[in-house]
Amino acid sequence: MSEPRRRGSYAVGRERRERILDAATERFATSGYTSTSMARIAKDVGISTTGLVHHFPTKQHLLLAVADRRFDSAGVVAGPATSADGEQLIRSLQSITRHFLDQPGLIELFVALSAEAADPSSAAHELFAARYERIIDDIAGRFRACARGGSFRADVDYDAIAREVVAVSDGMQLQWVLSGRRTDLAGDSERYLSRLAQALRPSPPPA
């Protein structure tokens, strides 16, 4: 008897959680993490601060959940992991940078957060370390599917390629922030990925 009701309240809680994350993402991206208060986010969502801390005990918890969701979206953008279309994979990876540029404040937040996460004693460390591993595995798997399908070369270490793709993205975001948003982040990323695609294309069979 109580099953449907429990599922119902779970769905409501989940929907509210998503709305909180939307509001927090928006505030962190526009006003910055430090300047944003829990009270401000609660107000944006239209709930009490007590209601907010029920879902996220501290602002740090909220930040980690925003990070978690951003990692997920970086994966989702690349489409089904079984596609063997190399050009499609490259286009998906290019679209991630443009997706990031829609929320420039989040790029700044994540540059700061990823370096903080490099410190093993930080709250973000475990989340970031695990997520980096998962994203790199995911990207490597997509490249290997393309290699199996014949649209990319078979004789390449795709774990190394995946680490490189993520490194380029992180390093270019760091430069973009350091330069006061002046580097051509989308263009640089596209040029790199196009050259990578070119290098991975199988050589034509000898005539």
Place this chain on the structure above:
Amino acid sequence: MSEPRRRGSYAVGRERRERILDAATERFATSGYTSTSMARIAKDVGISTTGLVHHFPTKQHLLLAVADRRFDSAGVVAGPATSADGEQLIRSLQSITRHFLDQPGLIELFVALSAEAADPSSAAHELFAARYERIIDDIAGRFRACARGGSFRADVDYDAIAREVVAVSDGMQLQWVLSGRRTDLAGDSERYLSRLAQALRPSPPPA
């Protein structure tokens, strides 16, 4: 009359400054920035703390000077900027990563510092922003010299290539730190640079 004496004391001050930076680099790399005290560094050099603060008023000043010198070494490793030998340039860039790996503690320090520098209000911001610009210009100039000399293609945006080379290096260092030093930083860097060299080699003239 006083000229030679002034130069003499300048040289002594300069030599002491270098010894302080050696000691600070060593301590920051092995014990970390936070755990290292000014008194510890003064003791390593064999001077009083008063003598130390004469050269570097605070530990933050010392850190920025260590950063400055590391940036310089990253430039120097690549040899004379007028060389037109593309293979030599690629080898020099590969040697920078190995040079960094000789002091793994400094990689960790710099990952944290570069992200802190991304915040425009931080003391490191101006130094890092200016140095990134200078290093990228320097690397771009070296690539262009190789293109003029014919060992690299002429139809490439070498400012974009230089930004990419620095981004790959930063991003791979971040991953290396996040993974607890488990990624193959030297190997990944070499694979990336070898593929870049391959892509930049001029096409053979049609037979």
